[in-house]
Amino acid sequence: MxxxxxxxxxxxxxxxxxxxxxxxxxxxxxxxxxxxxxxxxxxxxxxxxxxxxxxxxxxxxxxxxxxxxxxxxxxxxxxxxxxxxxxxxxxxxxxxxxxPALGSYSADREDAQRAAQGIGTFPPLPSGDPVDLSVAAFTSRAVYDSDRSLKGRTVRLTGFVTHGDDGTWYITRLLVSCCAADATTSKVEVRGADAPATDTWVTATGIWHPKGRLGSSAAWPPLLDAKAVRRVEEPSNPYEQR
Incomplete structure (x- = not known):
């Protein structure tokens, strides 16, 4: 043999x-x-x-x-x-x-090390509400967009659920450049809706809630005042691309 x-x-x-x-x-x-x-x-x-x-x-x-x-x-x-x-x-x-795909455990290992990326302007958002955005695009605009293009706009985000130690919960996505080994985390704190179970995939619709000074650690993670949250199936590709 x-x-x-x-x-x-x-x-x-x-x-x-x-x-x-x-x-x-x-x-x-x-x-x-x-x-x-x-x-x-x-x-x-x-x-x-x-x-x-x-x-x-x-x-x-x-x-x-x-x-x-x-x-x-x-x-x-x-x-x-x-x-x-x-x-x-x-x-x-x-x-x-x-x-399984990377989930809440991988997301929780990454700290909020975002302040050094710099502030700038972003392309205009598409017309009409709600506008579908990746979690990464939402967080970038919320933390670094000097034009505050998210202000007053209704957005729709899809990701999996992670929880904080103080009862907060987040809609989270992992970003990859090449493979899962280089994954980094984007997440948005959701307010105004009950927290689903960890690693549940959801689509949240709501409005950006500004906080903190642009480009500072106080602006991370950004906030979303939720109007609706619904459970969805995990997408075939669970990662967002850079």
Missing amino acids: RRYGQAVLMLLVGAAVLRISLFSALYLRYVQSGLRPYLIASGALLVLLGVAAGVRAAREVPDEDETQDPHEHGHTHTTGPRLAWLLALPAAALLLFPP
């Missing part, structure tokens, strides 16, 4: 990659959508290499060490090849039980 170890490992890893990229959109929990073709190609190549390695192993004549009783040599085989099978566990776990 040791002869097939390399083939089985490549097949498991390749199947796991294809499982999340070709046969579902689970890859969006880890990387941006533009990387999908590379994931599919990598998974397919690993599967082909695994099949080739398995065929080659099946054609090989077993080594004498594999066919004889190890006690006949007066020693036992090393445990190295057996321990190598542990490498199959992460691939099997990804294939059978892909982990």
Whole structure:
């Protein structure tokens, strides 16, 4: 069986990659959508290499060490090849039980380190209310827009719920540049509505409530006076893009 170890490992890893990229959109929990073709190609190549390695192993004549009783040599085989099978566990776990997208735990680890980004002007918002904004766009305008383009406008935000220690709650999104490893957090404190459970996905409609001096830590996180909050399904791509 040791002869097939390399083939089985490549097949498991390749199947796991294809499982999340070709046969579902689970890859969006880890990387941006533009990387999908590379994931599919990598998974397919690993599967082909695994099949080739398995065929080659099946054609090989077993080594004498594999066919004889190890006690006949007066020693036992090393445990190295057996321990190598542990490498199959992460691939099997990804294939059978892909982990969820980053959520409240990841968001809570990031402090409000926003004050150094600088104040400036932003493009005009689209006409008509409510205007759909990403959480990142809302927070940027609320904290840094010298024209205060959000003032008096009704906005609609979608994200997952996180909670503060003092009973406050936030609508939160994670932003990625390349993959989940570089995710950063944007969040908006919601007032005027009961707090849903942590990690629940919601769409909140409301009006920006100014606070603090522009560009200061006192302006973070921005506030939203909610008119309506409704529960929604988690989007296929849970991350906002930079």
